[in-house]
Amino acid sequence: MLILLPVCRNLISFFRGSVETNKYCCRRSVRRLLDKNLSFHKRLAYMIVILSITHCIAHFFNFQYLYDAQVGSAEGSLERYLSDLDDDGSDTWINPVRPPPITLYGLGVIEQGLRRVAGWSGVIITVALLLMFTSATEFIRRSYFETFWITHHLFVIYYGFLLVHGTEGVIRSQSNTDIHDPVYCENISVKDWNFDPKCMTSPTFVKGSAASYKWVTGPLVLYFIERLIRFIRSHQTVTITKVVRHPSRVFELRMKKKGFKMQSGQYIFLKCPSLSHLQWHPFTLTSSPDEDFFSVHIRTAGDWTTSLSIACGATSKEPIAAGDLPRVAVDGPFGTASIDIFKYQVGICVAAGIGVTPFASILKSIWYQIREGDEELKLRKVYFFWVCPDTNAFEWFSELLKKLEIEMAEQGRSDFLNYNIYLSRGWSTTQAKNIYLLEEDNKDAITGLRQKTHYGRPVWDSIFKQIASDNPGVNAGVFFCGPSALSHVLHKNSNLHSSITRDGCRFFYNKENF
Template sequence: MSRFLNDVPRWILIAFWIAGNIGMFVYAYLKYKNGIEYYYLRVLIGDALCWARASAACLNLNCMLILIPVCRNLLSFLRGSLKLGCTKTIRRQLDKHITFHRYIAYMICLHTVIHIGAHVFNVERMFVAHEGISLTSPDKVKELQSALSILDDRSTAQTYVNPVRDSSESPSLFALKSLAGVSGIIVTLALILMVSSSTEVIRRSYFEVFWFTHHLFAIFFIGICIHGLQGIVRSQTNIDVHDPEFCHDKPDQWNQIPECPIPQFAGSSPGTWQWVIGPMALYFLERCIRFFRSQQKVIITKVVKHPSNVFELQMKKKGFKMGPGQYIFLHCPKLSYFEWHPFTLTSAPDDDYFSVHIRRVGNWTNDLAKACHVDEVEFKETWKQPRVAVDGPFGTATEDIFSYEVDIFVAAGIGVTPFASVLKHIWYAKHTTNAADMKLKKVYFFWICPDMHAFEWLHDLLKYYDRQMAETGSTDFLKYFVYLTRGWDRNLAKAIVLHDEEIYDPITGLHQKTHYGRPNWDQIMPSIAKDHPRTKIGVFFCGPKVLSSTLHKACNQHSIAGDTVFYYNKENF
């Protein structure tokens, strides 16, 4: 049951996409394999023509699709619209937009390899045909290839089919002199740089490299649009008066018998632009919205330095509205005119400001901390803070937190940031006049940290919940579990044992005790399922991929059809 809910919708979507690629490939392959207008071109270069054109058709399809998953404003609009009449299962597929973007990029790489490989054979065979050399074909085929290759457009009665006009030059020089060759090389280099700089290591350690190289997409799309302008692939235009299946064995009689006039050819008109113009327009609109937002005034009202190299920016912007756990893109022109970096909002929609917590892990975040005077003791007035721009907010899976009776939040390290916002918003909603109508009745919060210092900046919020739950008598509404995976020694272990009987945890100072090691989901999930029979439970995760995979499998494994079901949701941005 849960496997169907968590995985199968994504598999169905991917299956439709793969089927579309297969269908497009087969259709184009058969078109160029059997199309009579390409008969003479196939004589020259064989089946490599079919492979090149079929892969080109799939490239058109995927280049059309690849921009849509990164149109974040469009996706946020769709997420909001789908709430009106669609199930959570359909909406949750929008959370996979970056994953789908990667899949499409991999498919583009695959078809690019096929396309380039096929055209390498095509160019070589065009030169061979021009020279009248054939090691495998009978003499009649060699004669036909030679007759086709000497056709030219110097006379109004002839048009060429073999684009190689000078057989004395090298194939490499021919490629470099043609628009298709030059644009193809540029497009391929841009694709290699974009894909290679998108690896996890580059994005995490050298975000600026990823950011700038990914903007080569503009060159990529211009290149693919002009790639076919030269019309190197040429089809016969007079098949109504010159039947190639009848005339192919009579090249010496062309233009001498009425049935076989000189065959006429014309280059195929470029069609890639027709595929990509719509998504390009959508993305252009996306960037226009970003530019408009970048001109709107954002005021940094407060800067707070937290432990563990984390600092908080509290900001205000006219008309800014957010949902729980959403994220924004932050831009500081003083540091870079082009760079926008994503950060999860840690404030609640009910606050009179919006905030982000930023960990200083790279050049940009360290430079931003310096620009905001984070390390200075004296408070700096608002007018002394750098100008920043904000794009967003954008929706995430956490928008569905109130759609379940029970929520499980799992955060690893700094992945706790979206849940700071979510917990604030839930607590506010529970204590409003509409609390009785709230579907959500129970929240479990698991925070997995690599060292005890990572706990510190969230202490105040969790301590606040400790006090509020005690005062309001709602201690059962929120249960949180802090896991320390490393960072303790023998002395600390002794201190933990000595203070184990105390009310508050000796490490965090919280009412609920810290656990040491990693959570055992095979024990936790059945226990929660037992406490909440016949319940739909939303599991929301933000953290590394390895833990995500483990938690995803646990949700599938411990769901029971017709009983308790765990719906897995992962933060992606």
């Protein structure tokens, strides 16, 4: 019932918007829970697999007991009597193993189990579940996406056979307990039942009604609506207005779509039908809501992104004519944790590598609001930390930082944005010499920015202590996009350095989830 709901992106986005505008709800805490939808989906999958295995093992023991009762129980015993109830052609049986038990290659128990609807449908359900689960590993998702996509859509077969799994009514219950007391009669020999008024009437059994549909019909309807929305969006016209080539194998797609409305920090799913009709890839929007287009920055790091860059002319010397650009489909936009930065007085943005993309949109939007003198802007200070493994990731984003640095200085707001770039590795001997020679220069040797690049990894404990000291009595939102290892460190420091007093700084951790 639950596992379909977290993957209904539009449903989650709808609830997130409702929570955000509801002044009487625990908005921050509920939004943080909605941002964990995929983690919840994965944990539900683990639980379903564990309980399914338990369910199967229990039925193995159950059918072995029923088979032994039909084949090996002594004449006159209760097990033999109950197993033979259907011999007169009535439908009052309780033991689904029917006489004479047919043995297929000596596997009588398995053969008897597969003769029932619950048996063969259970096998199909289990196989579909295992294929979905094993093909959902990160390696297969990233390297063989079509395999993941196709096997994950076995959920259609899974739910279909789940609905018929209990229709035969193998689990049965006694219908005449008022005239045949099962507790009393169990302690009397079957031979003596005809002489006891409480047991004289034979027990009758009826099948239980299938109940799966009561639980899964609602989520299936919601998921069908979700897929219908995606299908409609996939056929809406999206115009690529410009393709911008950036250094380090990064290109920018600027697009327009009728009725498209976005917020800073949101993301979209992008599909290029000429490359694949199955693959939808998530990309964070790097444009601002104040711009007349929406854009994504894409780094060519795989087969699909490489093919898209070639199709869009990002690798050729001459730009491709607008009419020759490939058709793309857009689903979204969808909200993430980053859009909540405007709810805090202090924003702390931490990016690792290409995880910097959500903050491009946010920084642009902040700048537009400052330039227009937006009095409703709650933010008073933004700390930006960017940890890069090598210098190749610097170019395109450092251009944006350089522009913001100049324009904010002209507005007299140089102290509003405090940015720190950390180069963790990847500098050559030549670059090291240039860094040393230009150390006294006003601009950084690598980025060209006024604030110098740090070399090595940030000491987060000291950083959080300093921010807490500089911002007493405020709520500071910590926003991160990057690998889980660094996420744990930031989350731990956010909790460690949050003050419980009114005059202390309180950190609220938020992580991007795609």
